[in-house]
Amino acid sequence: MKFGSTLAAAATLVVACAAADLDPIVIKGSKFFYKTNGTEFFMKGIAYQQDYSSNGTISGGTSYTDPLADQAVCARDIPLMAQLQTNTIRVYALDPTKNHDQCMQMLAAAGIYVVADLGEPKNSINRDLPQWNEAIYQRYTAVVDNLAKYTNTLGFFAGNEVTNMANNTEASAFVKAAVRDVKAYIVQKKYRPLGVGYATNDDDQRTELAQYFNCGDPSASIDFWGYNIYSWCGQSSYRESHYQERTQEFSTYNVPVFFAEYGCNTEGAREFDEVAALYGNEMTKVWSGGIVYMYYQEANDYGLVSVGSDEKATKLPDFTVLSSQIAKVTPSGVAMSAYSPTNKPQACPRQNNLWAASEKLPPAPNNAVCSCMVQSLNCTANSDISDDDMQTNFDYLCDPNNGNYCSGILANGSTGVYGAYSMCAPKERIAWAFNAFFMDQTKNNPQNTDPCNFKGAAKKQTAKANGDCRNVVNQAGDAGTGVVTGAPTATGGSSGGSSAATTGAASALIVPGFNAGILQMAAYITVAALIGASMVLL
Numbered sequence: 001m002k003f004g005s006t007l008a009a010a011a012t013l014v015v016a017c018a019a020a021d022l023d024p025i026v027i028k029g030s031k032f033f034y035k036t037n038g039t040e041f042f043m044k045g046i047a048y049q050q051d052y053s054s055n056g057t058i059s060g061g062t063s064y065t066d067p068l069a070d071q072a073v074c075a076r077d078i079p080l081m082a083q084l085q086t087n088t089i090r091v092y093a094l095d096p097t098k099n100h101d102q103c104m105q106m107l108a109a110a111g112i113y114v115v116a117d118l119g120e121p122k123n124s125i126n127r128d129l130p131q132w133n134e135a136i137y138q139r140y141t142a143v144v145d146n147l148a149k150y151t152n153t154l155g156f157f158a159g160n161e162v163t164n165m166a167n168n169t170e171a172s173a174f175v176k177a178a179v180r181d182v183k184a185y186i187v188q189k190k191y192r193p194l195g196v197g198y199a200t201n202d203d204d205q206r207t208e209l210a211q212y213f214n215c216g217d218p219s220a221s222i223d224f225w226g227y228n229i230y231s232w233c234g235q236s237s238y239r240e241s242h243y244q245e246r247t248q249e250f251s252t253y254n255v256p257v258f259f260a261e262y263g264c265n266t267e268g269a270r271e272f273d274e275v276a277a278l279y280g281n282e283m284t285k286v287w288s289g290g291i292v293y294m295y296y297q298e299a300n301d302y303g304l305v306s307v308g309s310d311e312k313a314t315k316l317p318d319f320t321v322l323s324s325q326i327a328k329v330t331p332s333g334v335a336m337s338a339y340s341p342t343n344k345p346q347a348c349p350r351q352n353n354l355w356a357a358s359e360k361l362p363p364a365p366n367n368a369v370c371s372c373m374v375q376s377l378n379c380t381a382n383s384d385i386s387d388d389d390m391q392t393n394f395d396y397l398c399d400p401n402n403g404n405y406c407s408g409i410l411a412n413g414s415t416g417v418y419g420a421y422s423m424c425a426p427k428e429r430i431a432w433a434f435n436a437f438f439m440d441q442t443k444n445n446p447q448n449t450d451p452c453n454f455k456g457a458a459k460k461q462t463a464k465a466n467g468d469c470r471n472v473v474n475q476a477g478d479a480g481t482g483v484v485t486g487a488p489t490a491t492g493g494s495s496g497g498s499s500a501a502t503t504g505a506a507s508a509l510i511v512p513g514f515n516a517g518i519l520q521m522a523a524y525i526t527v528a529a530l531i532g533a534s535m536v537l538l
Contacts, residue, residue: 022108022152027195027223029341031333032154032256032288040333042284043258044326045088045115045291046081050307051298062121066095068114071102076313077295078110080305084319085326088113088154090260090291093120096142104150113154115226115260115291117199118143118182125178127162130171130413132178134425137365140178141185148191155195157226157260158182164203169356172212173413177361179213180220184364195223199260202229207249208349214255215348216359225253226260228293232274234267243277247286254343259290263318265302270318272325279329289331292322351414360416363423369484370424372469373476374431379438379452380461381431389457390430397433405436408480420476420484432480434458 024035032041049067068074068091081089089107094100094116107114118140119125125136140158147153159175162168175198182196200209213222232241250257259278263270277283278290297303297316304319349355374380381390398406409429411422421432434454441451452460465473475484 022111022113024151024192025113025154026193026336027256028336028339030254030256030286030343031336031339031341032224033336038336040336040339041087041288042279042331042333043088043289043291044085045090045289046084046086046304047092047261047291047294048077048081048089048296049092049294050296064093064121066093066098067091068094068100068103068107069098071106073311074103074106076311077305078106078112080313080315080319081112081295082110084304084323087111088115088289088291089295090115090117090157092117092160094143094146095120096139096146100146100150104147104152108150108152113152114147114150115154115157116143116147117157117160118178119159125159125162125171125174127164127168127171130162130168130174131411131422132174132181132362132365133423134365134367134370134428136178137181137423140182144182144186144191144194145189148186148189148194153194155197155224156182157199158196158222160199160260161201161228163205163209163357164201166205166354166356169205169208169354170358170413172209172357173361173416174411176213176220176357177364179222180217180361181364183219183223195256197222197224197226197255199226199228202227202231205354208355210250210253211346211349212355212357214253214346216345218345220361221345222255224256224258224288225250226258226291228261229259230262230264230266232262232277233264234271236273238277238282241274241277243274243283247283251286252343252346253286254341254345256288257286258288261293262290263292263294263302265300270321272318272322275322275325275329279331281332284331284333356414358414358416360418362411362413362418363420363484365423366484367425369472370421370428372465372472373421373424373480374428375469376463376465376473377431377435378460378463379431379435379458381427381434382457382459385427385430385457387426389455390426393430393433393454393457397430397437403437403440404479405433405440408432408436408476417481419480420482421480431458436480 023037025032025041026035027033032043033039034041050065089112091114104114119136120139123136123139125132140156144156147156158178162175163172179196179198186194186196198209198213200206210225213225215221227246229246232243238244262274262278263272272292278287292304294302295304297306302318303316304322305313306316307313348359351358394406396402398410406419408419408421409424409432411418421429424432434452434457438452438458441448445451452458472484476482
């Protein structure tokens with residue numbers, strides 16, 4: 001870093017706030033409250049991550065800069081945030097292998113809470129090729145492990161704008177499964193209550209999305225709802241911006257709702273007139289504040305602050321305007337002790353041509369189940385199988401015109417049909433397909449004298465499945481389509497651990513859906529070629 005004086009300030013600030021703890025934020029009904037004094041909490045937030053766009057793409061590709069891993073940067077930026085009365089930041093991708101103590105302590109000392117997205121560019125649920133598997137689960141739970149200890153961690157987003165059109169609503173089933181399993185993981189680890197939510201964009205599926213993530217089994221429904229909304233542009237109003245309409249729609253919602261991003265800039269300089277409405281009496285009955293997009297100035301021109309080559313931060317005009325507007329508002333809420341929630345969960349949306357996601361969700365990732373499956377196989381993948389070889393064999397074995405070899409590893413969020421091993425890592429799933437082909441050929445095609453070869457990608461092994469593993473394999477069945485219950489205990493993520501789950505390039509491998517035909521296969525392969533350059537993040 002080029003700013004030595006900031007490093008010195010950072011060291012001073014860390015010492016000053018080493019023991020800083022914030023009163024945790026808790027959820028009761030559709031509102032946030034400070035745990036100790038019971039005062040209602042309204043977010044005055046800023047999105048805080050450099051080189052990161054709101055839909056999860058990154059200007060530099062699949063790498064990202066962790067915004068909370070550099071204490072000098074935090075020491076530079078946090079005082080500026082405090083000038084905007086910031087009490088919440090949203091971060092889109094953190095590195096769970098890094099230490100965040102210093103930045104989180106500085107934020108706590110400034111009275112700032114953190115809402116963290118769980119994904120990152122190489123490891124998240126892709127709207128066009130959705131999966132909920134070991135690799136993504138390990139990533140998400142590792143972020144939870146890293147942040148759970150801080151009292152100023154407010155909660156997590158399991159997805160960001162994953163469904164954004166009628167043709168990708170199926171992906172929401174996979175995100176909702178992520179909500180379910182991260183919530184279960186927090187309970188399993190005995191962490192304090194931490195909310196898990198979803199951030200949606202303002203599109204034609206807004207109603208169905210809000211219903212879907214709030215309906216059904218409470219263990220799988222969101223704890224809060226973030227709304228990325230940019231409808232107040234220029235000289236607008238509570239009514240013209242559709243804020244009034246949205247407020248009415250969410251007046252019956254039974255979990256907290258807030259603007260996860262706001263601040264339209266399509267009509268020139270931002271005046272932030274919407275701040276008065278958002279924190280006024282009409283909206284605070286329903287909304288818990290919002291998060292302005294965005295702290296850093298980037299090519300999209302949403303920045304409040306510009307950082308030069310000398311690493312110094314300069315306030316931009318938007319900063320001054322927002323500061324003025326925020327200073328005018330004092331949202332008034334209700335005391336937790338006087339609040340009796342009456343709203344109920346939403347009914348699930350019906351499936352139709354605008355909404356395809358099934359109420360039945362993918363199975364929870366469990367590396368112990370996947371390990372049992374691999375042990376039970378007579379034909380498995382070689383340990384050094386390449387991603388290219390896996391993709392080639394997936395394309396062949398999962399083409400229904402070539403046989404039924406992938407029933408146990410496919411997942412369809414529309415029909416709600418999921419193979420018992422559809423959540424396993426790519427290498428484990430291709431091993432299952434190799435074995436299905438091997439068993440079929442051994443029984444029905446004796447002319448094939450080497451059905452476990454696949455040009456060196458597969459090998460024979462002695463099948464082993466005893467005790468709990470035998471129960472898992474029996475429950476899944478020969479076709480792999482059974483429901484596994486009472487499975488061996490799986491392991492979650494950790495800040496420094498590893499798992500059998502494949503990450504990086506392998507997470508982009510395509511296992512075609514149940515209804516994939518030859519033309520769809522070609523489309524899958526085309527998309528797969530693009531994923532390395534542009535991943536769709538949660």
